Amino acid sequence: MLKPWTLAVGLVALGCATPLAAELNVPIAVRVVSFIQPSPTGVVSAAILYDPGDAASEGEAASIERGVGSGLSVGRSVIRTRRVPVSAIGTLSGFRVAFVTVGLRTEQGSIAVAANRSSVLTISSDRSCVQNGHCVVGVTASPKVQITVNRAAARAANIRFGSAFLMLIKEI
Amino acid sequence: MGVSVSRVSLRLLLLTGVALYPATALAQAVDYQALQETVGEPVTTSVTGKPQRASELPASTVIITRDDIVRSPARDVPGLLKTYAGVDVNRWTAGQSDVAVRGGVQTYNARLLVLVDGRQVYLDHYGMTDWNLLGVQLEEIQQIELVRGPANALFGFNAASGVVNIITRRVGDAPSAAATAELGNYGIGKLAGSVTLPIAPMIGIRLAGAHTREDERDIPSRLLQPTQIFDVASDQISGDVTGSFDGLEAVIGGGHATNSQIEYLPSQLLSNQDYRSSNVHGSVARDTSWGGLTLNGYVNWLNAEYGVGTTANTTDPIVLRNRIIVTQASSLVRLDSDNTLRLGVEYRNNRLLSAYQFAERIAYDVVSGNAMLDLHPDDRFALTVAGRLDRLWLRQSGVITQPAYDDPRDFDRAFTRFSFNAALLIHTSEQGMLRINGGRGYQLPSLATFGSRLPIVTPSPIPIFVAGSPRLSPVLMWSGEIGYSHPLGATRLDATAFVTRTENAIASPGDGLQTELFLSPLPSLVARFRTTGNYTTYGTELSASGAIGSLTWRGNYTWTHTDEQLTSLTLPIPYALSPRSTTPVHKANVTLGYNVGRLSITGVARYTSATRQFAFSSMPQLLLYHVDDALALDARVGFRLTPALEAFVAGENLSLASGAAVSPIPADRHVRAGLQLAF
Numbered sequence: 028m029l030k031p032w033t034l035a036v037g038l039v040a041l042g043c044a045t046p047l048a049a050e051l052n053v054p055i056a057v058r059v060v061s062f063i064q065p066s067p068t069g070v071v072s073a074a075i076l077y078d079p080g081d082a083a084s085e086g087e088a089a090s091i092e093r094g095v096g097s098g099l100s101v102g103r104s105v106i107r108t109r110r111v112p113v114s115a116i117g118t119l120s121g122f123r124v125a126f127v128t129v130g131l132r133t134e135q136g137s138i139a140v141a142a143n144r145s146s147v148l149t150i151s152s153d154r155s156c157v158q159n160g161h162c163v164v165g166v167t168a169s170p171k172v173q174i175t176v177n178r179a180a181a182r183a184a185n186i187r188f189g190s191a192f193l194m195l196i197k198e199i
Numbered sequence: 200m201g202v203s204v205s206r207v208s209l210r211l212l213l214l215t216g217v218a219l220y221p222a223t224a225l226a227q228a229v230d231y232q233a234l235q236e237t238v239g240e241p242v243t244t245s246v247t248g249k250p251q252r253a254s255e256l257p258a259s260t261v262i263i264t265r266d267d268i269v270r271s272p273a274r275d276v277p278g279l280l281k282t283y284a285g286v287d288v289n290r291w292t293a294g295q296s297d298v299a300v301r302g303g304v305q306t307y308n309a310r311l312l313v314l315v316d317g318r319q320v321y322l323d324h325y326g327m328t329d330w331n332l333l334g335v336q337l338e339e340i341q342q343i344e345l346v347r348g349p350a351n352a353l354f355g356f357n358a359a360s361g362v363v364n365i366i367t368r369r370v371g372d373a374p375s376a377a378a379t380a381e382l383g384n385y386g387i388g389k390l391a392g393s394v395t396l397p398i399a400p401m402i403g404i405r406l407a408g409a410h411t412r413e414d415e416r417d418i419p420s421r422l423l424q425p426t427q428i429f430d431v432a433s434d435q436i437s438g439d440v441t442g443s444f445d446g447l448e449a450v451i452g453g454g455h456a457t458n459s460q461i462e463y464l465p466s467q468l469l470s471n472q473d474y475r476s477s478n479v480h481g482s483v484a485r486d487t488s489w490g491g492l493t494l495n496g497y498v499n500w501l502n503a504e505y506g507v508g509t510t511a512n513t514t515d516p517i518v519l520r521n522r523i524i525v526t527q528a529s530s531l532v533r534l535d536s537d538n539t540l541r542l543g544v545e546y547r548n549n550r551l552l553s554a555y556q557f558a559e560r561i562a563y564d565v566v567s568g569n570a571m572l573d574l575h576p577d578d579r580f581a582l583t584v585a586g587r588l589d590r591l592w593l594r595q596s597g598v599i600t601q602p603a604y605d606d607p608r609d610f611d612r613a614f615t616r617f618s619f620n621a622a623l624l625i626h627t628s629e630q631g632m633l634r635i636n637g638g639r640g641y642q643l644p645s646l647a648t649f650g651s652r653l654p655i656v657t658p659s660p661i662p663i664f665v666a667g668s669p670r671l672s673p674v675l676m677w678s679g680e681i682g683y684s685h686p687l688g689a690t691r692l693d694a695t696a697f698v699t700r701t702e703n704a705i706a707s708p709g710d711g712l713q714t715e716l717f718l719s720p721l722p723s724l725v726a727r728f729r730t731t732g733n734y735t736t737y738g739t740e741l742s743a744s745g746a747i748g749s750l751t752w753r754g755n756y757t758w759t760h761t762d763e764q765l766t767s768l769t770l771p772i773p774y775a776l777s778p779r780s781t782t783p784v785h786k787a788n789v790t791l792g793y794n795v796g797r798l799s800i801t802g803v804a805r806y807t808s809a810t811r812q813f814a815f816s817s818m819p820q821l822l823l824y825h826v827d828d829a830l831a832l833d834a835r836v837g838f839r840l841t842p843a844l845e846a847f848v849a850g851e852n853l854s855l856a857s858g859a860a861v862s863p864i865p866a867d868r869h870v871r872a873g874l875q876l877a878f
Contacts, residue, residue, distance in 0.1 A: 064486070102372065171254070187488055
């Protein structure tokens with residue numbers, strides 16, 4: 028049986044500051060926003076789409092809120108978040124970005140429709156959301172940072188990224 | 200002929216650029232800091248021209264980040280490079296450093312191309328880099344990228360053993376400043392600063408300036424040396440303006456730098472030099488949904504005075520004035536989501552003016568075209584191929600110095616060279632990667648090597664000259680390597696085996712001059728720069744790095760073996776070129792860094808095995824001097840007084856290992872302290 032200190036050392040060695048794979052890496056997700064063309068300026072409102080009845084979804088929503096705090100500066104813009112229950116996704120207008128939490132697979136299709144209608148950039152840690160073309164950007168950080176962009180979803184939402192960024196990520 | 204060639208070349212370039220622009224457009228301005236923060240590792244464009252992650256590069260590459268620079272005990276770029284595998288740094292004198300990649304150690308190393316933001320700072324007059332004349336200080340640098348192995352397919356002549364590309368910090372959205380004031384033993388003094396200011400929503404300026412000095416090391420009396428010995432002094436001022444307009448970025452700027460120091464010439468004679476360089480540069484990068492276009496141009500001027508104060512009553516140094524004009528256009532095209540094509544054209548005009556050469560002006564024009572294809576057929580494989588065709592026209596003009604030792608028609612010459620690089624990457628597991636790559640490149644004879652004509656002072660009743668040769672051909676280099684990298688948790692492991700073949704290496708005359716006798720109008724002897732043979736370097740580079748909590752660590756070991764078929768080393772030594780003697784066989788480095796609260800500590804241990812280095816004895820006679828193996832210890836301790844201000848103490852070669860400089864002149868222990876501002 029492992030002693031507690033052994034576990035602690037192991038966690039430190041593996042980089043315990045890194046978010047768990049199931050959670051969105053907020054600093055990276057926010058950084059992605061700065062590569063939209065043309066570059067956003069000023070306050071960028073971001074919705075955190077979550078399911079109030081789903082523990083994993085609520086947990087990730089809380090994690091994103093903590094990560095962004097009262098606002099995160101990136102490039103020439105400041106990202107500010109507000110929780111939006113998935114039942115209210117018709118109100119995505121006014122947002123430029125939407126963080127799609129885990130546990131919303133059945134709602135991802137309707138999220139995409141709402142996001143496309145308002146040209147909202149959808150970002151998720153749920154790889155399947157991007158693979159199914161319901162989210163524009165997928166971010167995973169373990170074992171190393173992988174950013175995936177769904178070209179069709181980006182086009183549908185009228186989102187364009189700088190070419191330097193696109194050469195560094197996986198586009199599907 | 201020469202004039203018409205340059206006109207044709209310019210016209211060709213303009214036509215090609217016009218043809219490319221509407222069809223392809225761009226290679227965008229890259230914000231390295233933002234991209235690094237996004238993908239979690241350094242990003243570079245130095246290997247293929249397209250932005251790539253450090254862990255996915257098709258060449259053996261080192262990227263030294265801003266954090267690495269800030270925490271290092273090093274004072275300059277060679278000092279930063281010397282702790283990495285496959286890199287030899289010789290500090291011949293206090294001011295003169297040479298950086299060699301994978302062997303081939305020699306003074307005035309012509310085989311490593313050095314760039315600042317893509318602009319050449321490598322000096323073409325003699326084919327060398329004066330690391331105190333870069334016109335950039337550590338405070339201004341975002342990252343330093345070193346590509347090991349020939350990179351001619353992207354960068355052209357002289358990237359024969361590798362490329363160092365120094366990337367400066369971009370103007371951000373808020374004002375920023377960095378400054379250092381330090382003093383140390385041996386007269387070390389440095390005052391350097393840079394500021395970036397956004398002066399309008401889309402426009403920013405950057406200004407930088409620096410003054411540094413240091414006493415020259417004690418040169419042993421057994422070594423031949425000039426009557427006067429310069430201490431090292433350098434000054435620099437530079438600035439640029441950047442404008443960003445919806446996917447288009449334009450930069451225009453310039454700079455001026457000076458440097459005085461004593462150096463070992465390629466002949467291994469010690470000589471005082473005064474350098475003054477200036478530049479103007481401009482670039483436009485356009486980003487589009489499918490790629491981008493970059494147009495780039497610059498002019499570098501160099502005024503070099505050689506042999507200043509060689510004797511007490513000598514006031515007439517040898518003056519060389521070099522000017523280089525470069526224009527480049529490149530286009531990066533995303534063929535689809537996985538594959539990329541890069542096309543580029545370049546024109547350069549390079550001229551050297553001096554009274555100490557065949558004619559008043561020796562010059563050449565080079566027109567080049569290059570292409571790179573980066574293919575990713577699936578997630579496991581990547582194939583990169585790149586090729587470049589260079590056509591050079593050599594010429595001379597102006598008054599021919601008499602007596603002339605060459606036929607003027609020998610300078611009316613042109614040649615074409617094709618260089619290439621190829622790499623196959625295989626992802627052997629989710630994180631393990633095998634890299635097989637190689638290439639062919641060329642080192643161009645320098646302008647001095649083509650046309651110099653220097654009288655040398657000897658007791659001989661017949662005058663003797665050292666002269667270049669317009670008939671010299673570029674030095675050919677072949678390289679191949681196989682590398683494997685794999686992360687294990689927080690630890691990254693890299694292993695590379697390489698072989699590099701150099702054919703028809705050029706050397707400067709040394710001792711016991713092999714001369715040609717000319718009888719008209721009066722008898723004189725001429726010793727030529729010439730090709731002296733071939734050599735092959737084999738080696739392995741093993742590196743590991745990682746972090747445990749607040750402790751970061753990095754270690755590497757390099758084994759280098761050289762087979763050479765060069766001119767004899769029996770006395771008198773006719774040519775000072777013997778990489779087998781001058782390149783250390785074993786090198787190892789360990790770097791530890793620790794941050795806790797306001798305190799940061801960095802320690803470096805560097806081991807270099809014994810070598811033999813060329814120098815003239817006081818007799819004078821060209822000899823190979825034994826240089827001891829060395830275990831040098833460097834350290835830096837910084838304490839943050841405020842979030843923006845740090846006090847620091849740093850030392851290099853604290854163990855006072857005489858061989859740490861890998862020079863016939865023993866190394867000193869350097870200690871310095873100062874304040875560093877950054878916000």
